[in-house]
Amino acid sequence: MIDILLLLIIVACAIAAVSIKDLLSAIMILGVYSFIMATIFTRLNAVDVAFTEASVGAGITSVLMIAALSRTKRYEYLYTKSERRKPSALFLKVLSLFIVIITGAVLVYGTLDMPEFGDPDAPANKHVSPRYIEESHHETGVNNFVTAVLASYRGYDTLGETTVIFTAGICVILLLRKFKKDDDDRYAGICY
Amino acid sequence: MQEFIKEQIIVRTVSKFFTPFIQLYAFYVIAHGDLGPGGGFQGGVILGASMILYVIAFGMDEGRKRVSQKISDIFVSTGVLIYAGIGLLCILAGGAYLEYAELPLGSHHLASHLGIYGIEIGVGITVAFVMITIFFETAKKERKK
Numbered sequence: 563m564i565d566i567l568l569l570l571i572i573v574a575c576a577i578a579a580v581s582i583k584d585l586l587s588a589i590m591i592l593g594v595y596s597f598i599m600a601t602i603f604t605r606l607n608a609v610d611v612a613f614t615e616a617s618v619g620a621g622i623t624s625v626l627m628i629a630a631l632s633r634t635k636r637y638e639y640l641y642t643k644s645e646r647r648k649p650s651a652l653f654l655k656v657l658s659l660f661i662v663i664i665t666g667a668v669l670v671y672g673t674l675d676m677p678e679f680g681d682p683d684a685p686a687n688k689h690v691s692p693r694y695i696e697e698s699h700h701e702t703g704v705n706n707f708v709t710a711v712l713a714s715y716r717g718y719d720t721l722g723e724t725t726v727i728f729t730a731g732i733c734v735i736l737l738l739r740k741f742k743k744d745d746d747d748r749y750a751g752i753c754y
Numbered sequence: 755m756q757e758f759i760k761e762q763i764i765v766r767t768v769s770k771f772f773t774p775f776i777q778l779y780a781f782y783v784i785a786h787g788d789l790g791p792g793g794g795f796q797g798g799v800i801l802g803a804s805m806i807l808y809v810i811a812f813g814m815d816e817g818r819k820r821v822s823q824k825i826s827d828i829f830v831s832t833g834v835l836i837y838a839g840i841g842l843l844c845i846l847a848g849g850a851y852l853e854y855a856e857l858p859l860g861s862h863h864l865a866s867h868l869g870i871y872g873i874e875i876g877v878g879i880t881v882a883f884v885m886i887t888i889f890f891e892t893a894k895k896e897r898k899k
Contacts, residue, residue, distance in 0.1 A: 585886040609791040613783075617799045622885055625806055629893035702854075703867035704788035711871040713794065721837055723795075724877050728834045731884035735827070738891040 565605060571598050583638045589627045596620035606679075610708040762811070769811035776804035784878040788867065794874035798833075798881030805882075805890045815889070826883045826890070833880025841874045 575595040579588045596619030605613035617713050645651065677684035698710035780801035787793030809817035841852040849856025854869025856862075 578867075610793070613791045613796050617796045617803070621803050622799050622806075625803070625810075626885075626888060626892065629889055632893055701866070702870065703863040704870055706788055706790060708791075709787050709793055709870065709874075713873055714852075714854065714866065717873070719839075720873070720877065721841070721852070724834055724837055724880050726831060726878050727884050731830045731880075731887045734888045734891050 565602070568598055568602050568605070574603075584636065585631055585638060586628065586636055589631065591626050593620045593624040596623070610706075638754075733754065766811050769807050773804050773808050776807070777801060780804060780878075780882070784874055785871075787874050788870060794877030795858070795881055797874075798878035799885060801878065801882035802885030802889075805886050809889065809893075814893070821883075821886060823890075826887050829883040830887060831880075833878070833883070834877065834893055836876030839875045840869055840876070844869070857896045 564669075572595060575591050575598065579591040579595070582588050582591065596615055599619065600612040600616040603615055641651070677686075681687070694707050694711055694715070698707040698715075699705060702710040702714040704710050704713075780797045782797075783792035783800060784794055784797030787797070805817070805821060808820065840854070844853045844856055845851055847856045847858055852869075852873075854866040857865040857869055859865040859868050
């Protein structure tokens with residue numbers, strides 16, 4: 563029951579974020595979306611994922627998007643009535659609706675093949691999971707087997723992820739940093 | 755904007771009060787990744803967020819006094835180096851890359867545990883300082899004259 567309620571709130575957040583014209587409010591709504599998502603992950607017993615969603619999705623992403631917003635305008639461009647009624651604009655609207663419906667239908671079709679939630683006979687629960695659950699403490703010495711998988715069994719992947727984040731940081735430095743001394747650019751601030 | 759935020763005494767007092775607690779919690783999350791939920795990534799994000807909160811309240815100049823550009827640039831790469839370096843140490847100790855159990859730290863169990871600790875710390879350092887860097891570089895705004 564509560565799950566359906568939470569999913570409905572998610573849908574409401576998505577519609578609100580798309581339809582609202584004030585981009586700052588849209589970022590706030592996405593933060594709410596992330597927190598509800600974290601609650602759903604907790605309900606699914608995926609505490610590590612919920613933690614990541616709460617700290618990254620709701621915390622850092624909102625702040626970084628607001629920071630990006632400080633470099634652009636706060637409000638979406640409002641089309642005039644005549645602009646909205648142009649044939650090309652109408653065509654784009656119909657085309658995007660078509661794409662969204664097709665994609666949604668394919669995704670729903672994909673879920674029909676998925677096993678029941680928590681099904682012990684599902685392939686995901688039969689392949690390597692039993693080994694991680696039974697042996698990870700003995701083999702890696704840590705109690706939390708999510709950490710054991712991330713740091714030890716899939717250590718290369720985590721190294722790759724860390725390198726991706728490092729590369730992102732380097733790219734931001736290269737693209738946005740002013741290497742010349744410039745007094746005008748010293749001031750921070752989330753201003754609009 | 756800068757003058758406006760200077761008057762926000764509540765924002766400044768609260769953020770100054772909370773920053774150390776958030777940072778302590780971040781270290782707790784990094785150090786307890788092997789026992790409960792969390793780990794280097796989440797802890798690093800929280801550590802970065804604490805610094806960003808401080809910068810939002812006190813402004814870019816005050817923030818740069820705490821974390822200078824040079825220091826944050828060095829730490830961005832230090833984390834990845836720690837991670838990759840632990841992998842290389844495992845090779846030197848006679849194991850495969852990132853095979854922590856081969857590290858010469860007592861029993862295999864303990865060596866594996868400490869190796870995982872080490873890479874969590876590396877991930878945390880890189881993530882925290884990349885978040886700080888992205889915020890510092892993105893949130894710049896030309897002063898209006």
